[in-house]
Amino acid sequence: MTARPAAAAAPAAAESPRGKAAAEAYAVLRAMILEGELAPDERITIDAVSRRLEISQTPVREALQRLEGDNLVVSSPGRGYSTTPLLGLEELRALFEFRLLVEPWAARSAAVDRLANPGRALRAELDALEESVGADGDLRQLLVAHDTRFHGLILEAAGNPVVRHAFEQTHCHLHTFRLYPADIGGDRTAEEHAEIAAAIWACDGAGAEAAMSRHIFNSFDRFARAYTNDGGLAALERSSRPRMRVAR
């Protein structure tokens, strides 16, 4: 398993410019968590990462602290770092309730503002998704990347950096993706995204708000149904066997 090329980042061999080691460790660890190479609730040893990246322990510590600020790892003082555990049903409820507070408002704001209207970018994003589906690559990862970009475009167009930052801090797509690696209702998701994009493109504020609300309701319904049926057990089973150690 250690010999796997791990297409995450560069091998980091003959480059040690000033002020870059910490950023590299941050990028690599973040990518590893996003790609699922680091299972939820898995220990992260500092010197293992430092040996793997061939850098010292100090930049690794800095990267882990930044990741802790992003709620991607947790640190028990004196016991080291671990990736954040999986979300339970209650936390999933809380996450979607927050999205229900923020995103319908963002959709309405984006639709009302005619200069910053993201309708064209949303349409391009949907076309790109339809084109890339059926090609090579992991379908789940494709869907999550599309979902992140789609909702990120709407939040960006809403024009409120505070709301956007708060939304990004939750990493809702990442958490739901870690919970349910299976494709859940990808077709329905695309349809609902198309409805939202159409309402925004038509500058229909009320329609965009309603479409986004419906989308979040339905999305939570899909996730919760999968969780209570078999998702919870499957996630538990997966978390019991770590998929890949970080090094050695």
Place this chain on the structure above:
Amino acid sequence: MTARPAAAAAPAAAESPRGKAAAEAYAVLRAMILEGELAPDERITIDAVSRRLEISQTPVREALQRLEGDNLVVSSPGRGYSTTPLLGLEELRALFEFRLLVEPWAARSAAVDRLANPGRALRAELDALEESVGADGDLRQLLVAHDTRFHGLILEAAGNPVVRHAFEQTHCHLHTFRLYPADIGGDRTAEEHAEIAAAIWACDGAGAEAAMSRHIFNSFDRFARAYTNDGGLAALERSSRPRMRVAR
């Protein structure tokens, strides 16, 4: 200036237990920013802090990275750390728009939930404020502390940790306090708080939501009025002369 006792934290002389230096540096720096000893947009040199606290530079770096995650300092790579600059009118608008999204919902949720109803705690908080007003101490700081606790109680009672965390990350009270150190409408604030507390205590969800919305509207109106009249100039003038260096 260096001889001022600085009642922020312990002198940190004869204590160096494992795993505490970083936490101490974090607490001291955070308190200094909250108390205004560090002006907005002021440079923070690492070794100055390390000499002042008589610890090494490594825990100071860790504390600064945590503060960066809290949006209290910003770091230019290769150029060091600074406290976050003052908010402009546009950012103040964004901040209050976010509060308008979150807090009325929180007030309604807190009022509807009869078990977690914070009415008694809110009443106690208001009584404590009325009692401490007129006593010694800084009035501004007293008001900000009360405001933070009051809104924090409501967010806590809403029972959504995601929303609560997102709200706390904005540090809205801290930023507005840094913008306007003068007491602005303290009496009106207390009155509006009393209305919110009464509605929540009566389990009146719609009333609590409306009262909170009015409160945020009025609060933004007060701040914006002060900003456009003289606050902006006063804040600019203050930021041009640093109030106190961190050491030496």
Place this chain on the structure above:
DNA sequence: GGGACAAGAATCCTATAGGAATTGACAAAA
């Protein structure tokens, strides 16, 4: 056979040193 204690190993956290880059000033030329 099961449980408890102890020793060893592993790991984390802090301290210190050194290299590299940026900032500011001063002088010279256009």
Place this chain on the structure above:
DNA sequence: TTTTGTCAATTCCTATAGGATTCTTGTCCC
């Protein structure tokens, strides 16, 4: 008078070492 080039000082970032704490493993006793 303005601009530019060089130099020095300060400061940041990384690397390495050591002390303190926790986890694991082996052995002994009940």
